[in-house]
Amino acid sequence: MSRISTILRATSYIVNVIVIILVATIIYSALSIRFTVGDTSWNFKNNTLYVQIPVHIRNPGFYPITDLSAEYYILDDANNTIYHGFSLLGDIPASRAEQVKVFNFSGEVSDELIEAFFRSFNATLIARLSLTYAYWVDVELYWRKIVPWTTPIYAMDFSPLLEKLALYASGDEVYAEIPVSIRHIGVVPIKEIPVRIVMQGPDINASLNVRSSSTGSPTKLTIRTSKTSIGKLLFKGGDVKVEIYVGDRKVYETNIHLSPLISVSVNVVNTVDVNSTHFKVTLHYVVNCSFRFNQTIKACIEASYSDFSIAKNVTINFVNGFAEGDITMVALKIERLDKVDLLITVYEPFHAQKHMEVLISDVQG
């Protein structure tokens, strides 16, 4: 064998050895990589959905992981992309120690996604992970899963909330506070979704920014209205429309009927002939509030029958929304009195009126 052929053959063997070492080390290193995905965190802020996915990476081999990036998609039933987030992690050098990296996805929330928060459908979640390993190997991991996206908002039930309604007056305006708590559930555990509650009714126009969360964030919706408007509600009740908005999109609407907030009952306690020209009648009144109320209100109870009319100012002291008392009115004697029209007028703090009839039988002349 010549010297040249020996050199050539030796070089050939060396190249073969290099190939074997290269392939063996890449396979060994690649098989020793470990990825563990932590708990995903979802946040919704300023019309942007932020998704954070921590990953624990062990790359104890000989080669670095470079250009590590990930994309995250949420598709609806019709395969429309309702969310797309992208995150670039960069490079992960070869190291024996475990490294923790966080994929930070952020994507603007489309109207479709906002709508999706509040309806039930089958969501398709897609994650696409891309990286380059050992400088020359491009890896792409595509993961797709279809999960039922449960109805994520609990419809608000206002009826028990109204029992906790608080009213207070300031100047010519009346404020009503309603405790509100909205909570949502869903396959995507977004911590908080900022929503706006709008309440509209007879002369009522209230709006509140609140955060819907999986546990519910109690807050108070303050309704500011006039004394006249709240007065109608006090004795007559009314229909109130409640709407919930995320951004500018209405996602929930309901109508609630408010029963009269104050109920009054009046009974005749005693009728006494004073003399041939006058009689005295004592009325017993009971007032119940269907809301939290401890206050003194000034009212006038006016009785009328034909040309007979008499008015008495009273002060009603509410304790825990309940008040009762007697009022005695003396009038000119009339031949026969079956029933009396009563007009109860509340002056302070609310302006309200209620008509009712009280039976007074066998009043003898």
Add this chain to the structure above:
Amino acid sequence: MFRAEPKGIALGILSFIINIVLFIYLPQYILSLVKARYPDIIVDLDVSTLSIIGFIIAILSLIRYVSEKPLSIVVKFLGRFSLVIYLVYVFSMSGFGLIHVEYKEAVLTLNISKLLLIIVALLSLSIVLGTLADVIDYREERKKENKS
């Protein structure tokens, strides 16, 4: 052109059997093992075409040991190059250097085209250098024979 030496025939048959096992039986066995372990896995690999190339490698290795120079040098070169073609074919089923593996809801795509190019280039260099060394040796043997 061919020699009927017992040692060459034995080596040729041994090499043939090893190559059959290595390039036909072993890949099929590994694939069946993987499919048994992961029933939902889908691997794009045409085993029949792979077996044909493996058989060509085995035949060439047999011919190499029962032939005389320069035919053995040519067959050795072809056999080694068939090995490179085998390697390239394995990783070219769904595109050059693309390994596509599906498992349940996940799809793993490895693009090793760059690595494969480097390996093929290095192996080709090694084959060319080895064949050149064989050719130089053969020419020197011929010169010595002519002188004697």
